[in-house]
Amino acid sequence: MERYVANELKKLDVEIGKRIFAITKEKKIKFHPSPLQAKIIKYLVENEGKEIYQKDLEEVFGVSKATISGVLLTMEKNKTIKRIASKSDARQKRIVLPERSKEIYKEVKETFKTLNEDLIKNISKDELERFYKTIEKMRNNIRNNEGGIKTLW
Numbered sequence: 001m002e003r004y005v006a007n008e009l010k011k012l013d014v015e016i017g018k019r020i021f022a023i024t025k026e027k028k029i030k031f032h033p034s035p036l037q038a039k040i041i042k043y044l045v046e047n048e049g050k051e052i053y054q055k056d057l058e059e060v061f062g063v064s065k066a067t068i069s070g071v072l073l074t075m076e077k078n079k080t081i082k083r084i085a086s087k088s089d090a091r092q093k094r095i096v097l098p099e100r101s102k103e104i105y106k107e108v109k110e111t112f113k114t115l116n117e118d119l120i121k122n123i124s125k126d127e128l129e130r131f132y133k134t135i136e137k138m139r140n141n142i143r144n145n146e147g148g149i150k151t152l153w
Helices: 005-026 035-046 054-061 065-077 099-120 125-144
Strands: 080-086 094-095
Touching: 005 035, 005 099, 035 054, 035 065, 065 080, 080 125, 094 125
Parallel strands: none
Antiparallel strands: 080 094
16 A cells, blocks of 8 residues: 555644643643644744734734634633733734733643654654654645645545
8 A cells, every 4th residue: 555645744643633632631731722822822922022913923824814813812712812002003902921821831832842752752863853854855845846745536
């Protein structure tokens, strides 16, 4: 039976999702942000002190206005972000993190550290470096449309 890279990556993605769930359960983490929510929290933590607006997040994450708007609305409802008036333009709302989200960031960071350790266990530094180089080549192939992924049909 022929194996396809995309299928193998999807299977790995499913296993990663299961492992993340197991880790959060083991650590008794109650809040499970979506991948985009986790990225937004990380970005806001790393850029604390800067004025960040919805438009900035659209650009940084390459998502549409509608997508980021929906995610931010959910996050606001879950009290993982706050929108407050800008110091320089009262019409715009800055996006800031309450203390709760800083704790969520620490939990997410620890979860991914544990996940990464699980993923690279029994893999040498050379194998890991080859893997990273191979993945980068695949991303470039897709971006440049030089390769492409075979379909099942």
